[in-house]
Amino acid sequence: MALTQVKSQLMSASEIDRTLVRLAHEILEKTKDLDKLAFIGIRRRGVPMAQRLAAKIAALESREIPVGILDISLYRDDLSTIDVRPVLNGTDIPFSVQGKDIVLMDDVLYTGRTIRAALDGLFEHGRPARVQLLVLIDRGHRELPIEARYVGRTIQTTDDEIIEVKFEEIDHMEKVLLVERSDTEAA
Numbered sequence: 001m002a003l004t005q006v007k008s009q010l011m012s013a014s015e016i017d018r019t020l021v022r023l024a025h026e027i028l029e030k031t032k033d034l035d036k037l038a039f040i041g042i043r044r045r046g047v048p049m050a051q052r053l054a055a056k057i058a059a060l061e062s063r064e065i066p067v068g069i070l071d072i073s074l075y076r077d078d079l080s081t082i083d084v085r086p087v088l089n090g091t092d093i094p095f096s097v098q099g100k101d102i103v104l105m106d107d108v109l110y111t112g113r114t115i116r117a118a119l120d121g122l123f124e125h126g127r128p129a130r131v132q133l134l135v136l137i138d139r140g141h142r143e144l145p146i147e148a149r150y151v152g153r154t155i156q157t158t159d160d161e162i163i164e165v166k167f168e169e170i171d172h173m174e175k176v177l178l179v180e181r182s183d184t185e186a187a
Contacts (some may be wrong), residue, residue, distance in 0.1 A: 004162065004179045013174035019152040023134060024056040026150055027103060036101040036129060040068040040093065042118050044109035048169040049136060068093030071081060077118035098126040107165040109135040112144035137163050137176060
């Protein structure tokens with residue numbers, strides 16, 4: 001039976017917030033036309049990031065950034081290993097992505113397979129002018145040629161380590177943990 005053990009806390013709630021403030025400023029610096037900007041959060045933890053960043057930009061620039069939610073369950077290449085029937089939580093993109101400058105968001109970038117699935121799902125909704133990736137944590141170990149334009153923090157990990165992002169909206173706590181997988185047998 002696989003168990004996990006917390007090795008360390010990588011980010012506190014205030015560190016997460018400061019990182020999101022920095023990322024909001026980076027987006028503003030690198031975006032030529034804010035009228036074309038839209039955020040799409042990958043369901044689950046990409047969604048609160050997209051909503052929070054939109055709120056931060058609204059506070060800085062006094063303009064609303066559209067936010068969408070993308071469920072990638074049907075686009076995953078490991079679908080058959082997850083469950084016979086995937087649980088769909090729904091995609092909600094209440095704007096046209098056609099010609100938009102989309103910032104796709106997820107909590108952790110690892111192999112790149114989640115992002116590949118997200119791109120497949122996104123392009124079923126239209127053809128954006130540009131798609132950029134924003135992640136809170138980049139932990140390396142890429143299996144696909146996918147790179148984030150906006151990175152909160154880069155953390156080198158081993159294959160036995162897991163990054164757990166906890167957001168208040170989902171987990172009722174706010175922190176980023178480094179957790180180690182340890183295979184031990186239960187007595």
